[in-house]
Amino acid sequence: MKFFIDTANLDQIREAQDLGVLDGVTTNPSLMAKEGITGGNNILKHYVDICNIVDGDVSAEVISTDLAGMIKEGEALAELHKQIVVKVPMIKEGVKAIKYFSDKGIRTNCTLVFSAGQALLAAKAGATYVSPFIGRLDDISTDGLNLIGEIRLIYDNYGYETQILAASVRHTMHVLECAKIGSDVMTGPLSSIEGLLKHPLTDIGLAKFLEDYKKGN
Numbered sequence: 001m002k003f004f005i006d007t008a009n010l011d012q013i014r015e016a017q018d019l020g021v022l023d024g025v026t027t028n029p030s031l032m033a034k035e036g037i038t039g040g041n042n043i044l045k046h047y048v049d050i051c052n053i054v055d056g057d058v059s060a061e062v063i064s065t066d067l068a069g070m071i072k073e074g075e076a077l078a079e080l081h082k083q084i085v086v087k088v089p090m091i092k093e094g095v096k097a098i099k100y101f102s103d104k105g106i107r108t109n110c111t112l113v114f115s116a117g118q119a120l121l122a123a124k125a126g127a128t129y130v131s132p133f134i135g136r137l138d139d140i141s142t143d144g145l146n147l148i149g150e151i152r153l154i155y156d157n158y159g160y161e162t163q164i165l166a167a168s169v170r171h172t173m174h175v176l177e178c179a180k181i182g183s184d185v186m187t188g189p190l191s192s193i194e195g196l197l198k199h200p201l202t203d204i205g206l207a208k209f210l211e212d213y214k215k216g217n
């Protein structure tokens, strides 16, 4: 499973990259605003800065909601850097835009997906990635992980190549469960990745090994 980090914070992106297990980055307008990155040109520059830190795909979201606007924005984003994947919302015009980009060889990430039907449409339109938001479903008493399983089943039934990018991952158990279900990618905060490291028996065992080494020397 690929690991993406879901942030626009350059320090966290560097930290995840340094760990050696990072496959890409996802951002959205809220994550950009959280870092104080506002204004068209600043946002574009920030995408390039992110691409220069990581080796993998970097999702950059369009703001337009009409087809012509999405196409104009998406083409400009794709021109920015070869690692950019154009993030398009799951709305009617978005489906048309994904089809357009797919025909032109521009890679896309269909975002704000909350149902298997939406994921099916995204795959039919030729999305490179589909982003079901599992944490936000959990927030409203609906099983987000169950959606990942439904989409996996549908995509496997027909051999769709669209990659399932589990988004709105909030914690380490989400990461593990996504891996068990067979999500192609997960995107979450750095803490959700670092949580995989932790086990008290590792810490206790290491302390004992180091203590015993010192005794013998």
Ligand code: G3P
Binding pocket: 006, 026, 028, 031, 133, 135, 136, 167, 168, 169, 170, 187
């Ligand atoms: O990847 C989608 C993400 O940015 C949304 O996460 O935690 O705001 O639901 P969250």
